[in-house]
Amino acid sequence: MLSLAYWVHMYKEWRLTKNYLIIGPLAYIMLQEFYIFVTELAHLCSERTAASMSATRLLHCDGKGTNNKSSSNRMAYEVFLGGSCNPTTWRSEIAIPTLQRLGITYYNPQVSHWGPELIAQEYEAKQTAKVLLFVIDNQTRNSAGIIEAAQLAATRRESLILVIYPYRQGQTILDETVSIQEYCDLMNGLLVLQYLMERQRIPIFESVSIALNCTSKVLREEIHVQDLHADDGIRPIKISFGQNGMDLLMLREIFRSMDINDNGTVNLEEAWIALQSSVKCNVSSMPELLSVVNKSEAYRTLIDDGFLAKKDPTELRINFEQFCALAMESAWRVKSNGVSCENWTNFFVPESEKRDLYVGVIGKDQFWLETTAIPSIESSGLSLYRSSLNEYNVKVLPQELQRMKNSRLILLIVPQHSRGITIMALAAHLIGLRAKLVLCVQTLPEDCLVSGEKLTEQAVKDYNRGRMYLSDYATREGVPVFQNIADALQHAIQLVQHLC
CATH class of the missing domain: 1.10.238 (Recoverin; domain 1)
Incomplete structure (x- = not known):
């Protein structure tokens, strides 16, 4: 009992000082598990009951029953299982059994009923995980998953492992047939995500099983995902030199x-x-x-x-x-x-190419840009780059990203007349790159029409979930978020004037 008391004392000392580097992260996890076990054992022995091993469930977390735990008592799991949730089964059927067999701890955010109150909990788990394994499955619309992956491609590029299963024409999502227009929007979102990943030299996987093998290798050998090779089963990066900003x-x-x-x-x-x-x-x-x-x-x-x-x-x-x-x-x-040099905080821009504002709009917001935004910006004595497109795609992104990088401030509008997948992914990525940004994020109404096509109740819910994730992430990072487009423009103008 003296040795047990000694270990309990040592655990308390390390937790109070938070000097985990003395013993290393893995040893700390083992010590924390041991402390929890000893504490529960002592409690059960005092009640003269059989010792329960339920404390070992903390090695794996499914996101349930943890809302009342303080952040100081939560464990840092090795792998965060992100991406597509219900109705996908890749976690329960492939990932979790494999990770348990390998003795790798994980956090599973998939729950039967998701709610906005889980955003903060998932955020904390992602922050502490050593590897972020994300699967973009074609069984869901993935608006939130694509946004998260785009953000992590900027902030956690060396520990993000991504699997993508492309959409198919005529397929169903939650028993709803995907229209041609929605299919194009979804695929465009995946292509933009792939482009953003490849700019950071993050490999993309076509199989959960192969991704799990590489997850184990990254943890075991303590390497970055960029150190993986074709022999490990990664899909070759296809980005061209021009797309990567090389002249x-x-x-x-x-x-x-x-x-x-x-x-x-x-x-x-x-x-x-x-x-x-x-x-x-x-x-x-x-x-x-x-x-x-x-x-x-x-x-x-x-x-x-x-x-x-x-x-x-x-x-x-x-x-x-x-x-x-x-x-x-x-x-x-x-x-x-x-x-990485992709971080924009210290990027040098020649004065001849510099602009005060970049205003990014899509679809029919082009009319607002021409008739309202540009006159207001120019009357304030400011210069601007303007997007002149109906949607962001991989063909225009290299040029548009360069314009954004050459601007003092970026204003992006996520409208209520678009599914908004690509512009939300782009916004999340820019926040991760520390670009100076103002957002206008408009919620889709219940009777939403996109290019004359009425969205189903489930589709509106799915795309609004992405908007919630983006707004929450932006707020956490100190990026101003508005719902009114006029308010967003006025705030952007004031910020630029202050920067000048």
């Missing part, structure tokens, strides 16, 4: 300046030195360079197996395609305090 003309000029003999190849070490100055990548030695090349999935796919086996690394030569792959790898590895 192909600039890269071509750099390559040509080194290719003096015009033979189509350049020295690897010289290429790296040139890229260091152009993308400001801090890798100084040839051994470090070769280590980077060897770990780069994008680059390894372009070289033969014997490439790195050459005795003299200074003789290694690469072609333009390999040079571009190396440039993308270089850009990705630019870090500032562990945050």
Whole structure:
């Protein structure tokens, strides 16, 4: 009993100081479980009853019965099971049995009746999980799941594992046939999410089972999801250099300046030195360079197996395609305090390209933009970039994102005449990137019409759930959220004037 008392005392000391690093996170979890067990055992022994092992259920959580627990007493689970919920069964039939077999702790947010009061609880579980396993299943509309994944692609890019099951034309969701228009909106949302993921070099999986194997590997080997390779079952990243913000003309000029003999190849070490100055990548030695090349999935796919086996690394030569792959790898590895260069807080914009406001609207809000917003902005002496599209998609996103990055403030309108999947995903991603943002999020009415098509009661509920998630996340991050479009515009103008 003396040793038990000692461990209980040590647990209390560590919990009070919160200095978990002394023993490590896994040891802390074991100690916390042990403390809970000892406490319950002592209580039961005092009542002369058989010891219950119910305390071990804290290794796994299903989101039920935890609303009354204070945040200081909640455990940090290893995996958060996010994404599609009812009526999907991927958690109960595949994920949970696998994780239990592997001894991996998890938090399951799927409950029989979801309510807004669960948003805060799920948020806390996501914040502490080591791996976020998200499944976007085609059995649901996934408005909230797509928004969450887009946000996490910006804030938890190194620990997000995503599975996507695409929609099919003519399929049903909760016994409701998906129209052609809704199918296009849903697929566009998935394509935009995939684009945002690939900008952060986050692989996408086509199977829950393969994703679980990689989840185990990430936890076991303490690596990032970007360190996974094709051998692990990831789908190759297809984003082009132009889509990733790489200037192909600039890269071509750099390559040509080194290719003096015009033979189509350049020295690897010289290429790296040139890229260091152009993308400001801090890798100084040839051994470090070769280590980077060897770990780069994008680059390894372009070289033969014997490439790195050459005795003299200074003789290694690469072609333009390999040079571009190396440039993308270089850009990705630019870090500032562990945050990707995609973070917008310290982004430099030439004055000639800078604007005060970017106003993002879709559909018939274009009329409001032309007749009301632009005159009001210009009368305030402000400059702007304006979206001129009916919907955001992967074809226009590279250009639109660059315009947003070149603006002091971004105003995005999520209207009540659109399902709003893509613009909500984009807004959540921008919040994660720390962009300066103002949102107008309008709730869909019960009799909502989208391009003349009446939405069902279930569809309105599903798309409004996404709006609730976005509004809650924005509020948590200090982003102003309005329901009235005029109020949002006026607030955005005032904020920009203050920034100027």
